[in-house]
Structure formats: structure tokens, C-alpha cells
Amino acid sequence: MSETPWHTVTIRVPFASPKHATIAMQVIDVDPELQREAVKRTLTVDGNDLVASFATSTVRLARLTTNGFLENVDLVARTIGEFGEDSERKQVISK
Numbered sequence: 001m002s003e004t005p006w007h008t009v010t011i012r013v014p015f016a017s018p019k020h021a022t023i024a025m026q027v028i029d030v031d032p033e034l035q036r037e038a039v040k041r042t043l044t045v046d047g048n049d050l051v052a053s054f055a056t057s058t059v060r061l062a063r064l065t066t067n068g069f070l071e072n073v074d075l076v077a078r079t080i081g082e083f084g085e086d087s088e089r090k091q092v093i094s095k
Helices: 018-029 059-083 085-094
Strands: 007-014 039-046 049-056
Touching: 007 059, 018 039, 018 049, 018 059, 039 059, 049 059
Parallel strands: none
Antiparallel strands: 007 049, 039 049
């Protein structure tokens, strides 16, 4: 019997700086995948980009994992925008 083929997805998410990409990676990397035997995740930073690679046992899991990851990235990016260094500068300028 042959092994189940793995389905792979790689996503590059640009950030304003390597620091922001690293913060996003650290925040997202804290939560392990729920189905560790069926989903393998690798997060790295390449310049300003957060690079996520997923290998999943089914196409459905690839879609669900990708959607969950992008929701997390959206939340982290909005949080950085609201509370990050740029927002500190905006507050000083507006006072």
C-alpha cells in the first residue's frame, strides 16, 4: 500500500520591516497545529516577509490551515498597525 501524498502550500506575507515579520512569526508560532500528524507547519522570516509552508494530508486540511493562518496574520498585522512603533509616532505627532 502506498503512502498518502502530502499537499503543500507556501505563503509569503510582506510586512513593513523584518522586525514586524519576526513579531508575527513569534506570535503565530506559539499555537501548535491542532492535527499535528496531518499538518506540518514551518514559519520563517525572509527579509520583510513572513514565509509559511504547510504540508497537509488532505486538500481540505490545506484550505482550512491556510484560512486559519491568514486570519491570524490579519489579526497580528492589524495589532501591529494599531499598537506598533508607527502608531506611537502618530500619537506623538497628533498631540
